[in-house]
Amino acid sequence: MIRIYNTLSAQKEDFLPHGDTVKMYVCGVTPYASCHLGHAMSYIIFDTIRRYLEFRGYTVEYIQNFTDIDDKIITQANEQGIPAKELAEGFINQYFTDMDVLNVKRASVYPRATEEIPKIIEMVEGLIQKGHAYEVNGDVYFRVASDPDYGKLSGRNLEDMLAGARIEVDDAKEHPLDFTLWKASKPGEPHWPSPWGEGRPGWHIECSAMSLKYLGETLDIHGGGQDLIFPHHENEIAQSECYTGVKPFVRYWIHNGLMQLGEDKMSKSTGMLISLSQALEKYSANAIRLWVLSSHYRSPISYSDESLASMERGVERLVRAVHTDIVESAIPGLDAQSYREQFIEAMDDDFGTPQAVAVLFDLAREINRGYDENMHIGEAKKVLWELADVLGLNLYAELKTPDISSQALKALIDKYILDIEETADVAPVIALLLERRAQLRRDKDWQQADVIRSDLKELGITLEDKPDGTVWRYGKP
RNA sequence: GGCGACGUGGCCAAGAGGUUAAGGCGGGGGUCUGCAAAACCCCUAUUCACCGGUUCGAAUCCGGUCGUCGCCUCCA
Known part of the structure; x- marks a missing residue:
């Protein structure tokens, strides 16, 4: 009710x-x-x-x-x-x-x-x-x-x-x-x-x-x-x-x-x-929504850059959880339904979005932990996405290709003398760089490998070296 | 002058008689890693503006004080 x-x-x-x-x-x-x-x-x-x-x-x-x-x-x-x-x-x-x-x-x-x-x-x-x-x-x-x-x-x-x-x-x-x-x-x-x-x-x-x-x-x-x-x-x-x-x-x-x-x-x-429009230049729609919904709708909220910025990081957390890889061989054990119930309980009580948001974060942690422990997280990810969607948070929106200027891309191609056309998209250029860097790491040339990483970082691309290879994502420069 | 809301950790913010006082951000320590990043684990409010009162028990109820804000005029 x-x-x-x-x-x-x-x-x-x-x-x-x-x-x-x-x-x-x-x-x-x-x-x-x-x-x-x-x-x-x-x-x-x-x-x-x-x-x-x-x-x-x-x-x-x-x-x-x-x-x-x-x-x-x-x-x-x-x-x-x-x-x-x-x-x-x-x-x-x-x-x-x-x-x-x-x-x-x-x-x-x-x-x-x-x-x-x-x-x-x-x-x-x-x-x-x-x-x-x-x-x-x-x-x-x-x-x-x-x-x-x-x-x-x-x-x-x-x-x-x-x-x-x-x-x-x-x-x-x-x-x-x-x-x-x-x-x-x-x-x-x-x-x-x-x-x-x-x-x-x-x-x-x-x-x-x-x-x-x-x-x-x-x-x-x-x-x-x-x-x-x-x-x-x-x-x-x-x-x-x-x-x-x-x-x-x-x-x-x-x-x-x-x-x-x-x-x-x-x-x-x-x-x-x-x-x-001013706010949207600085913060994502998700961050603005999360900010608004993190306090109760009948309470006043005060604008502050600090708050909005912290919401941006919170959104990233949810986005990552929903994009966690699914491992086929996983073992069962994660009960996502109880989070769904908690969410409903919170929202049923005069649209308690702050508690509902807390449920989202709890579930995100559960998914990450489940992943670490090799558990089935597919269902939990679906529930997280579903509940986030009820709050109007679009957790897939953040996965866009980074907006990198063609000059910056060309500079990269030139610097590393990549064998690729200058009009290439971002993804293939990064793929080549990751290959280059993988070799450097095999050769234990950490210094050169780190240069590539920091060059990409400046363009807003964060690298994560995982056991089975390096992945990249768009993050804040 | 009238009506109403609010004051919780470094910041944001839930909780509305008995809970370990949610959650996020930040900070500290650890695991993992060549180093990072991410993730995970632990720690970060003996106390809820202040003073009284009710109660076996109050952040939660009552009275007062201080402070902040909104409405009474156009506003989401």
Whole structure:
């Protein structure tokens, strides 16, 4: 039985999906800038949750939106002198590229706010009819006072929130916390026709409309960063439940902790951020995933080069274990299933990825030890690969041919006067060098043999002399 | 002002009344090796911010103190 911490109840609950298919909705990005590590963290976490649910036999309908129209997109597009649609399109493409690199599985559908205008208008109209919304000069606001449940997700009430000093008073609104459902467009802004004149959707309503359209009145899981709890998700609940009359709108609310940079939250608005592409220049996708999953999803994590770098070495360990040779004559004795069970136990408890990761490392050690003791490790390797895959770690990805420039390769060929074409691939060149070195070692010319080894080391190729010969692998220079 | 989270070894990070206080990285020692590399083995927190309390028993529960962070405004 999977147990999930539900933000709504503030406790762990047994996970019992409503129907045969788990209906999962995760708030996507507003595409006006590149993704940063905080986004990566959130989407890695929800991707892992989705993968785990599938691993446990559920079918998951996973919807993730793009809020491709809002103030920031318009501002940004105007600055660049391009249409809002074009700006959004560019960042959406970038988003897909980024997520593919991180091994984040694609959602079932990626609806966009601008393509769901009819559904949004339908909802706004319905809310007005039911007395939950009102129009003022082409703007439509949600009437928070009409919803007695308002505040139930974030654990606040209207009075407490009014006591906060940062709410702007707007005379057009009946209540300072009433929020915009539909916004009259200013000249030059993108706009769509509506019963209240030309305008565009406000923030929040698009998620309600899209989740209703693609998943129905009740979702099993709705996810996002903790910064979305209020007002975004609070408002979504208000709109959706008031419109459909069906409660709950969401059965399990899942929120991930936020990424810190130094002492503060990483955020686009403060400019305090490490972009994902920056991080990917220095660290592998596996290391970033392992880093995120090494702490619990509800805890905040702080960016540090030291942590990421140590994850890189951890990944190498797992990768090596999964690539350990299988010996045919091996004896039985390694029980991989118990590791699988431990993994499930960890993940069942509110997606305990830190413990799950620990199981992976334990299993890796068991495989290495089994290899040393000449045991059957094939099954264990399969389990390690399988479990790593549930966490989205791609342990085969690291086996790529090293990226060595043709100049560097030519230099090697020249230096050692190798009998090979200058356009040869990396592998045959290394093979020749290993042959050369093997002879040197037979002649006990350790010095020359070591020169070859260090030359290759500089290119990021590590040699390992084993009893039955030398193997090479791509490692850090 | 209101709401919430957190403080565990050199670093990262689990654990939520009785466990030898996971795991990773780093460090030390050893096995293997011509030397390395990798792997394996051993060691590296008598103690969980601090002070009280509850309990036979607390890192875990309660109260207080200090410190850090998040939300209440756009945010994953």
